[in-house]
Amino acid sequence: MKLDLLTSLYVFMLAAFIGFEVIRRVSPLLHTPLMSLTNALDAIAVVGAIILAGEYHAHGAMLAKILGTIAIVAATSNIVGGFLITDRMLKMFKASGPKKP
Amino acid sequence: MTNMPGLETIIEITYLIATALFILALKWLSSPTTARRGVFAGELGMLLAIAGTLLHHGIVEYKWIVIALVLGTIIGVPLGEVAMTAVPQRTALSHAFGALCVTLVGTAEFYLRTPDVPRFMMGVLSLEVILGSLTFTGSLMAAGKLQEVLPQRPITYKGQNIVNLGLLGVAVVVAGILVAHPEKTQLFPLIVGIPLLFGVMMIIPIGGADMPTVISLLNSYAGLSAAAMGFVLDSKLLIIAGALDGASGLILSINMSKAMNRSFTNVLFGAFGQEQAAVAGKQEARPVRSATPEEAAAILAAANKVVIVPGYGMAVAQAQHKVRELYDALTKRGVDVKFGIHPVAGRMPGHMNVLLAEADIPYDKLLDMEDVNGDFPQTDVALVIGANDVTNPAARTDAASPIFGMPVLDVDKARTVMVIKRSMGAGFAGIENPLYYLDKTLMLFGDAKSFVGSIVRELGGGHE
Numbered sequence: 083m084k085l086d087l088l089t090s091l092y093v094f095m096l097a098a099f100i101g102f103e104v105i106r107r108v109s110p111l112l113h114t115p116l117m118s119l120t121n122a123l124d125a126i127a128v129v130g131a132i133i134l135a136g137e138y139h140a141h142g143a144m145l146a147k148i149l150g151t152i153a154i155v156a157a158t159s160n161i162v163g164g165f166l167i168t169d170r171m172l173k174m175f176k177a178s179g180p181k182k183p
Numbered sequence: 184m185t186n187m188p189g190l191e192t193i194i195e196i197t198y199l200i201a202t203a204l205f206i207l208a209l210k211w212l213s214s215p216t217t218a219r220r221g222v223f224a225g226e227l228g229m230l231l232a233i234a235g236t237l238l239h240h241g242i243v244e245y246k247w248i249v250i251a252l253v254l255g256t257i258i259g260v261p262l263g264e265v266a267m268t269a270v271p272q273r274t275a276l277s278h279a280f281g282a283l284c285v286t287l288v289g290t291a292e293f294y295l296r297t298p299d300v301p302r303f304m305m306g307v308l309s310l311e312v313i314l315g316s317l318t319f320t321g322s323l324m325a326a327g328k329l330q331e332v333l334p335q336r337p338i339t340y341k342g343q344n345i346v347n348l349g350l351l352g353v354a355v356v357v358a359g360i361l362v363a364h365p366e367k368t369q370l371f372p373l374i375v376g377i378p379l380l381f382g383v384m385m386i387i388p389i390g391g392a393d394m395p396t397v398i399s400l401l402n403s404y405a406g407l408s409a410a411a412m413g414f415v416l417d418s419k420l421l422i423i424a425g426a427l428d429g430a431s432g433l434i435l436s437i438n439m440s441k442a443m444n445r446s447f448t449n450v451l452f453g454a455f456g457q458e459q460a461a462v463a464g465k466q467e468a469r470p471v472r473s474a475t476p477e478e479a480a481a482i483l484a485a486a487n488k489v490v491i492v493p494g495y496g497m498a499v500a501q502a503q504h505k506v507r508e509l510y511d512a513l514t515k516r517g518v519d520v521k522f523g524i525h526p527v528a529g530r531m532p533g534h535m536n537v538l539l540a541e542a543d544i545p546y547d548k549l550l551d552m553e554d555v556n557g558d559f560p561q562t563d564v565a566l567v568i569g570a571n572d573v574t575n576p577a578a579r580t581d582a583a584s585p586i587f588g589m590p591v592l593d594v595d596k597a598r599t600v601m602v603i604k605r606s607m608g609a610g611f612a613g614i615e616n617p618l619y620y621l622d623k624t625l626m627l628f629g630d631a632k633s634f635v636g637s638i639v640r641e642l643g644g645g646h647e
Contacts, residue, residue: 086417090413090417090422093422093423094422094423094426098429100206101209101427101429101430101431102434104209104213105427105430105431108209108213109214109215109551110438110526110533110551111215112213112215112533112536113438113533113536114531114534114536114537115212115533116431116435117274117398117399117402117432117531119209119212119221119225120406120427121274121277121278121405121428123208123225123229124409124424124425124428125229126201126229127281127424128236128284129418129420129421131251131287132237132239132248133236133416134288135244135251136239136241136242136244136245136248138243141295142291142294142295145294147247149288149290150287150288151247151248151251153287154248154252155251155255156280156281156284158251158254158255158259159256159258159277159280160259161229162255162256162258162259163260163261163262163263163277165222165225165229166259166263166264167262167264167265167270168225169219169222170264171267171270171540172222173219174267175215175218175540176543176545177545177546178548
């Protein structure tokens with residue numbers, strides 16, 4: 083348990099550093115799509131909700147099912163909506179084409 | 184499932200690949216040429232992780248999972264298809280959904296694990312639900328303000344910060360007690376309920392112009408709460424996704440607070456919008472020069488270099504497509520047209536870029552403040568559309584100005600400045616803008632959309 087915890091902290095720290103380095107390079111041009119994309123990725127919390135809603139629980143089964151189901155709905159709408167709108171936005175960004183006379 | 188010892192490993196491997204894909208997704212987002220590949224990588228990673236999770240042998244019932252996945256998709260599709268002008272409120276709403284998910288899972292985990300929750304677990308669980316629930320109501324409030332179903336005007340009262348910090352303090356103390364005595368389950372509703380209230384109180388004093396900072400900050404909170412959830416569930420994938428989201432929100436918050444010349448601690452403690460009511464009233468009728476669309480068109484047509492500075496007013500007037508026609512008409516005449524974009528123009532980071540890209544303006548014409556400021560002395564005309572405070576030269580020169588020190592677009596260094604504005608009313612912050620009284624400044628009074636339309640007609644362009 084103790085060791086697991088320490089590993090988790092290492093993982094968090096390294097991910098935070100990677101996040102800073104990678105995201106610092108994102109041009110302000112794309113800051114809105116950046117926010118909608120990270121939001122969609124963040125909805126990976128759905129995996130926790132799925133396990134909560136689907137696992138067998140000796141007690142509190144009802145609570146787990148109800149809260150888990152609502153949580154899946156919330157996260158899934160973020161995944162679907164987030165990826166859709168990010169792609170729609172990015173499709174709009176075009177470089178100036180070759181100059182036509 | 185003892186006959187399938189490899190299943191757990193397979194699931195873990197899908198998570199590992201998903202993690203790599205998430206990092207690649209953000210890396211590819213750094214350039215517009217690779218960005219869409221990034222979205223694809225993100226989608227693939229998400230799909231893999233969800234598929235892997237569904238294989239989990241502990242799952243005994245799929246009915247509700249499937250129903251929830253379908254329902255979420257039904258809600259998600261329209262949220263992915265909102266108009267570009269509605270993106271800020273959509274983003275705030277999605278922060279609320281993400282936080283809701285995290286809070287609900289955290290709450291359920293507590294009641295399932297109680298009474299023997301290890302101390303550290305209780306600590307991160309508290310962090311998860313506190314951050315989650317304050318982000319939930321805070322984001323809903325922000326979305327309500329942006330959608331204008333709630334009053335946009337900041338509401339302030341005496342001792343507001345003390346009340347807010349007090350509320351948060353109580354929640355933290357209760358969490359502390361729970362860490363010491365996890366068996367006191369009756370206290371748990373408090374660390375959900377108080378932050379829910381705090382989230383509302385936190386956004387009450389926020390006005391529209393502070394929204395870019397607030398949305399970024401809520402983004403960061405949402406990420407951190409998800410990372411805390413990862414600690415609770417011992418899911419490395421979730422820790423990493425949460426840390427990436429948290430880092431992204433933090434970077435944007437820092438950018439935004441720098442662009443508004445607020446210290447980062449000022450932002451962290453939610454002390455937004457305080458100075459706003461400060462200066463107003465000392466408005467005297469000073470002479471300004473105004474011009475008609477015909478005159479404006481003649482000056483623009485004679486220019487070599489034009490920089491257009493858009494602000495939230497352009498979004499409100501839905502003028503971006505007319506601006507595109509103006510861009511076309513001027514470019515056709517050989518005028519070099521660029522756009523100068525302040526980091527806090529609009530209601531969220533990058534808002535103006537998305538609107539202008541939607542109107543088909545090439546992204547290489549959209550320049551950041553740092554890139555465009557050096558160009559103004561060689562610019563013939565700076566055309567300000569619906570922006571005010573971000574062009575105020577007093578931020579550079581007048582130490583008494585409430586926005587002194589805020590980085591601004593140096594439009595006053597251009598040879599001629601034209602400002603499209605409804606009237607001479609002061610800007611959001613109630614701060615007077617000396618730019619309007621300069622000899623080189625021409626005020627173009629009217630609605631941004633129709634005024635730009637009139638200029639375009641004079642230039643002989645337009646599609647109507």
